[in-house]
Amino acid sequence: MLTRRSILAAASVAAIIFSSAASAQTPITIGAIEILTGPNNKYGIAIKNGFDLALEEVNKAGGVLGVPLAIAYEDSAGNKDQALNAARQLIGARKVPLILGPTLSNEMFAVGPVAVERRIPIVGTSTTANGITAIGPYVFRTSLPEADVIPVTLRTAKEKLGVKRVAVMYGHDDAFTKSAYDVMKGAIEKLGLETVATETFGSKDTDFSAQLTKIKALNPDAIVVSALVEAGAGILLAKKQLGIPDSVRVIGGNGLNSPQVPQVAGAAANGTLVGSPWFIDKADEANKSFVARYQAKYNMAPDQFAAQAYDTLFIVAKAITAAGEANPQKIRDALGKVTHQGVMGPFSFTPDRDPADTSGVVVIEMKDGKFQIFK
Amino acid sequence: MPEFVLPEVIDDFLFTYQNLVYSLGIHGLLALSMYVVLAVGQLSLGQAAFMGLGAYASALLTLKLGWSLPAALAGAMLIPAAAALIIGSPTLRLSGVYLALATIGLGEVQRLAFVNSDFTGGALGLSGIPTKAGLVSIYGSLLVALVLLVLVARSKIGRAMEAMREDELAAGALGINLPAYKLGALVASAMLAGLAGGLNAHVSSFISPNDYGFDAAVTILSFALLGGLGSPFAPILGAVILTLLPEVLRSLANYRGLVSGSIIVIAVMFMPRGLLIWRMGRIGVSSRRPS
Amino acid sequence: MLAQQLLNGLVVGSTYALFALGFTLMFGVLGVINLVYGFYLSLGAFIALFATQAGLSIWLALPAAALTTGVIAVVLDGLLLTPLRKAKAPELSSLMVTLGGTLFLYSLANLLFSTDIRRFPVGVVDATAYDIAGMRVSMTQLLIMGAVVVMVSALLFVMRGTRLGLGLRAMAERPDTAELMGVDSASLVRLVSLICGTLAGACGVLIGLNYNAIQPYMGEVMMLKGFAVIILGGLGDIRGALIGGLLIGMLETLTAGYIASTWKDAVGFVVLVLTLWIRPSGLFGRLAAKRA
Known part of the structure; x- marks a missing residue:
């Protein structure tokens, strides 16, 4: 008994050591398609900053399923075709279990059907147009639609x-x-x-x-x-x-x-x-600490796109943990049940995969x- | 139930590069459409507009009337052909710049028409187009177009076109019906671009009015100018290079405009009598400038 | 309301006319549709923007930016078009070179300046609008309309009443003969590029002042209207650029005001297509409609 327990303890200690020494373990890698270059890259950069800040915190707290979480970024440059190629690359070659993005609604209309075809959940953080989640049962969004x-x-x-x-x-x-x-x-x-x-x-x-x-x-x-x-x-x-x-x-x-x-x-x-959907001077503690840490890390003030991305990464991490393995189908099912209290306010998905709570507006x-x- | 199952590795490979493989074929068709106009010494900046017209026509035929892919593609060729007739008949009698300017105008009017009409989905475009086209239809179309153009190039018509490129006045004096040839070339090129648009709509499932603007027209021109006009194979080579380049050098994507722009300038400046321009060049040499 | 709408149309039309002047002059004398012309407009606006941000008064920045743009236009013309002129390349080659050049320059400006919209520092000109007979009109609007009058008169005077104009007209009609008659065509080409670049640059500054919307692509948007204006007016004709510009500006405004704003932007292009069908030489064109 004692030995088994100590082995377990040792294992969990090891897990913590390993996860804090992030790269020592094979991480779970999810994909992200954002506009990182070109004229509209201010949106993509803000979103990436939001993801990265949240990722740091998720991994500091032990990652997901005992291993670190990682994000494989692909640049769409705001181009529909390039976003499509990026999605196919992430799904077909990198085999990611989930995709974050893309940045623009137009890009989502092109990329969404491909993700649905391959049954890979895809989570838009800045796509506010009508009809986004109607693309198919694997398309989610965390940004409040207009x-x-x-x-x-x-x-x-x-x-x-x-x-x-x-x-x-x-x-x-x-x-x-x-x-x-x-x-x-x-x-x-x-x-x-x-x-x-x-x-x-x-x-x-x-x-x-x-x-x-x-x-x-x-x-x-x-x-x-x-x-x-x-x-x-x-x-x-x-x-x-x-x-x-x-x-x-x-x-x-x-x-x-x-x-x-x-x-x-x-x-x-x-x-x-x-x-x-979010305002920088919102007075709650979670928001204040997010703004302060973002400011410290990037030396600029966050905008709504960064805030939405920040919350989204926690939501996705929770879903992967709840799914129990990096399986697209299980993550998809888990996403529907996630609840999260983030900088935007309380969050959960509607049955149609849109944000359910508008009290943060x-x-x-x-x-x-x-x-x-x-x- | 799947009819047959590909090994997973190959399946993944095809999935990953599907968009690229399709784009290569479609861009090849667009390069050919540009070649046909340039081959008679004219410049059209409306290839993207013709492509958009074909894309919308075929998508609407499929979505609203439930036409089959071949029938919808036929529509995708005929409607741009009609537009080419309307634009071409007054302008091709004039000096070459008029066609260039009129085709730019066509692109804008068309964009606004798509944007303003609920029937075409307005600014949101059309989505949910069935993805009925694929390797066979795209590369089959490209092959047929290529074979036809090679046959034409080697026929009497091809010799007449070459004569027009070499010296339009002399060709006219020899009894070649210049306006008819020019209009024929423009209509054929509109059909090819429309076909490319129809195929594009049926592989990407989503089209919007702003996809077929001036930038796209210039990119298509750079395909043909990079490859040259020596034979129908040359522009296809240009399209392949310019489609693969941003994929091979991802970082290049941001500089797409710089690259296309430089290619056009270099091709025209440093080979003004060379493979590219010499052949299409001679029209206009002796035509007096309007003032 | 009608009076205000007519004034609105006059202002918009004046900006089109201002833009089309240099564009059409370039074609008239040099025989080239120079697509880089639109970029000169953006360039002028950006130079003046940086000058005023550095503390220069707008009344100095305006002529300085316009002239600098003119000099850059001479350089670019020398790089892109002079070699083709020497090689006696056909007109479509020149059109294509300027097309490639435009794409290159806009992409470059885009990378350097980003597409973010900018404005002149607040207060560089008096922004108050005056109430005149029930119409609202601002300082910059008066400035634009005044500039059109001055520039059109100056250009018409130069073309019709001076030796320089004679040389220019000779070159427009018969470049080869003009050279034989002792016209120094190389320096005339440079002079025309300088004038046209300066006009475009000044136009860019004025438009930037009036709409407070400076971004790299501002010239490209004007370019599309510019085509319609010069085709309607007749390629190469100065009066045509003026009348065509005012007419299209007025038509657009009245369409938006009394028919439907959805069709406002289509007006120019419908006019363009109709002109090509009905009277391809435009309102004032003479030789333009050369039959092939």
């Missing part, structure tokens, strides 16, 4: 500002902004708001004066805008230039939830309302060049 965030923003505007008549503007040639618009349209109808005008623009447009002149004449209470940073900032500037009063707020989707907006639009950005407001919690 469908969960925008209604909260609009409801808040209605309740706190008394917004009743809105004009809508959206980028019609971009999958992200179009998909967010579809959500806005639904939410506006559900809240019983009146839409006085719906105007579109191209994602590369710089001139919005025609649309805003028309909107100004209709005198709405607020302008609901689905745009990426470039066009969004242009709209805010043109709105001010055309003399639309500050009391007519711009209510944005996640595209406007970026520190770049005030950098470009300056004072014209003040008053902009957006909903965010914060509505924020631009004030003097910085987002603050809207009160």
Whole structure:
């Protein structure tokens, strides 16, 4: 008895030593496809930073199933084809039991079907478009889709500002902004708001004066805008230039939830309302410690993409532990049951593999060049 | 139940490189489509647009009408051919730059049309296209196109095309019907690009309006310019090299634009009378510039 | 509202006209569709951006950036196009070289500057909008419209009323004969590149000031509109660039204001295709529609 127990003890001590000396054991390697190079790499880098910070903590705490966890990164450079090649490489050659990413919804639409075909779970951390998880039963996402965030923003505007008549503007040639618009349209109808005008623009447009002149004449209470940073900032500037009063707020989707907006639009950005699945100044302990450690490690402030990635890695590690082995099918089944209390708030998956809990959503407001919690 | 089971190693290998193997064949077809236009001394920057038209046409035929793959591919060739007729008939009578500019215009109008129509899925594109195409259909198409083009190159038509490349005025004086040849070449090239698009839609299962923009058009041009126009095999070689390069040198992917751009500049500058340009070059030498 | 929309259209149209001037001049005299032209616009904007960030006043940065861009245009023309001119290569070769060059330069700018959107430091120009007869108009908008008037008049004067213009027109009509008649074509080519590059650079700065949206690809977006403008106006015609630019800007604005904004960006290209069908030589083109 005694000997067996001491052997066991010795074994577990060894396990701890080995796992802290990470590379001494064959790790469980999962794949990740992110935009690490090219013009959009700021998203991919933030996500990778989030993963790596969480990975460090997971491995410090003993890894998964007694061995360290490792991530094999592949770069998609924001290119659909390259993302596809990367996924095939990870699944066919590296034999990973799970894939994190890819960064963009467009890439997920290309990569998702391949993962489903091979029955490999794939977890998007930044893919917010409609229809992502409908690709198939192995596609998960941890990022709150716009469908969960925008209604909260609009409801808040209605309740706190008394917004009743809105004009809508959206980028019609971009999958992200179009998909967010579809959500806005639904939410506006559900809240019983009146839409006085719906105007579109191209994602590369710089001139919005025609649309805003028309909107100004209709005198709405607020302008609901689905745009990426470039066009969004242009709209805010043109709105001010055309003399639309500050009391007519711009209510944005996640595209406007970026520190770049005030950098470009300056004072014209003040008053902009957006909903965010995460906010840097959220007061809970988990968030404060995450922000501090991220800042210390990377010498910059985390953004929502880093936060989402950070939480996701813990969720995935929990699922692998619960699965008991690095088996794609078992991990998939375990993912559905994971619960996690992370920096974004409480987390679990719906039966459709979307995030179940929206209580983490914060509505924020631009004030003097910085987002603050809207009160 | 699977009909037959491949050994796992081979199966994994095919799975890993499937996208690459398919891309090679499809890019080969696109390079051929570019070759056909350049072979009569014209420049089209609408190959990506023709490809997109073929992709959308075939995807819609499959998704909405349930057509079989061969029928959908036929549609993928005919609709771009019609677009080529509309664009080509006024512009091919003019100096070469008009076709180049008009085809850029075509690409933009088409992108906006796809974006604005709910029927084509708008900005979100079309997803869930059945992946019915595969090795046989892609490489079969490439082989048939290659054989046909080689036959044409060796026939009377091929000699007429060569004469046009060498000296358009002289060729015209010899009684070669220049506008008809040019239009024929543009239509044939649109059909090839449309076919490539149709195959692409049926292997990737998801297409969106922004996949077929100006960048794609320029990449297709660089296939043909790198390979040259000596024979139909040359542009295919160019496509193979430029498709494999970013895969072999992953880090190169970020510099794709730099590489394609340099290839075009170097090919045109340092071989202006060489294999690539000399053959297609002579048109326009004596044509007076508009002012 | 109509007055404001017409003003909006005038401003947008002025930016198109400003851009198309140098583009069409380049084609008119040098006989080349120079696709690098759009890049000059981005370049001018970036040079002025860095100059103002370094503390230079915009009124110095604007001419400095425009001229620097002009000099770079001369260098690039010498590198890319002069060898082809010497070899008497066909016009499509030049078009392809500039296409490759553009792709290369944009990719490079992209790697160096990233695609993040930037703006001139706040307050480099007076950003207040003035209320004039119920219309809102800003300083930069007046500046753009003024620049169009000045530049069009200056170019027309040079082309029509000076010896230099005579040489340029001679070169446009018959390059070989012009040379025989004693026109120094090599230095005229450089001069035209300098003028066109300067125009593009200035245009980039003004557009950057007006929309506060500076990023490497800003020239490429303008380029697509530029094609429509110069084809509508007639390739190589200065008046055509002005009228074509204003017309397309106005049509776009009115389409967005009174029909549907979804079709705003299609206007230019529909005009382009229609022009090619109905009157390929454009509004003012003479020899442009050379039949093959």
